Amino acid sequence: MAKITKNVSVMCFHDELCQVYNALMTALSLLREDSKVTIFFGSRGVNAIHKDKVKDLKCLPDQPQEVSDAVMKRMEEMELPTVEELLFMAHMEGARMLACPLNVPLFGMSKADFVEGVELANPATYYKEVVVQADMNLTF
Numbered sequence: 001m002a003k004i005t006k007n008v009s010v011m012c013f014h015d016e017l018c019q020v021y022n023a024l025m026t027a028l029s030l031l032r033e034d035s036k037v038t039i040f041f042g043s044r045g046v047n048a049i050h051k052d053k054v055k056d057l058k059c060l061p062d063q064p065q066e067v068s069d070a071v072m073k074r075m076e077e078m079e080l081p082t083v084e085e086l087l088f089m090a091h092m093e094g095a096r097m098l099a100c101p102l103n104v105p106l107f108g109m110s111k112a113d114f115v116e117g118v119e120l121a122n123p124a125t126y127y128k129e130v131v132v133q134a135d136m137n138l139t140f
Contacts, residue, residue, distance in 0.1 A: 004034040007136035015047035016058040016069070017083065023140035024086035031093045038130050039090060040121060042100035045140075046107050049099055049118045054083055078125030085114065098126065 008030050012023040023045075027037050047053045059075075060068045081089070091097060098121035099114060111120060121130075129136055 001028040003009050006030065006033075007133060008035045008037045009137045010039045010131050011139045012039060012041050012045040012048060013043040013046040014131045014140060015057055016061060017057040019140045020045070020048040020057060020083055020084070021080075024083065024090055025093055026122065026138060026140075027090050028039070028086065028093065031095055037090075037094070038096040038098060038134075040098045040100065040126070040130070041118070042103050044103075044107075046053065046099055046103045046109060048083060049087065049097070049115050050107075050109055050113045052113070053085070054115060057083060078092075087115050087117070091115075098130075118137060 008027075010023055010027045010030075012020060015021065023039065027039050031037050041049050048057060058068065059071050087097070095117075097118045099111075099118050101120045101123055104110065104120065111118075
């Protein structure tokens with residue numbers, strides 16, 4: 001049976017570890033099913049692609065510290081890859097990774113701060129060429 005190739009837009013607007021993780025794991029799963037995937041990091045999501053801030057993403061910051069710590073401990077026990085590793089895998093496996101050109105300067109960042117493989121989105125064409133043409137638009 002032939003695989004069905006989908007054109008997928010994954011939009012990550014959060015810098016909470018679990019949300020970023022879910023966005024990247026979803027993108028990787030879709031890439032591995034031969035989908036064409038564009039990951040857009042907007043709003044606070046731009047912190048997830050900052051080469052220094054990505055190391056400090058917090059898990060469940062709205063919960064008591066012991067809840068966050070317990071989830072982080074379970075993630076370590078499961079030997080799950082880090083967000084940095086997921087970003088690298090997504091890049092190497094062919095995801096197009098774009099940063100919001102409005103939120104990058106808003107959060108005091110520049111292209112030099114990005115992890116490998118991230119480009120600034122072109123606001124004149126991003127929605128027309130990516131979002132509107134996508135078979136699926138997923139937001140995290």
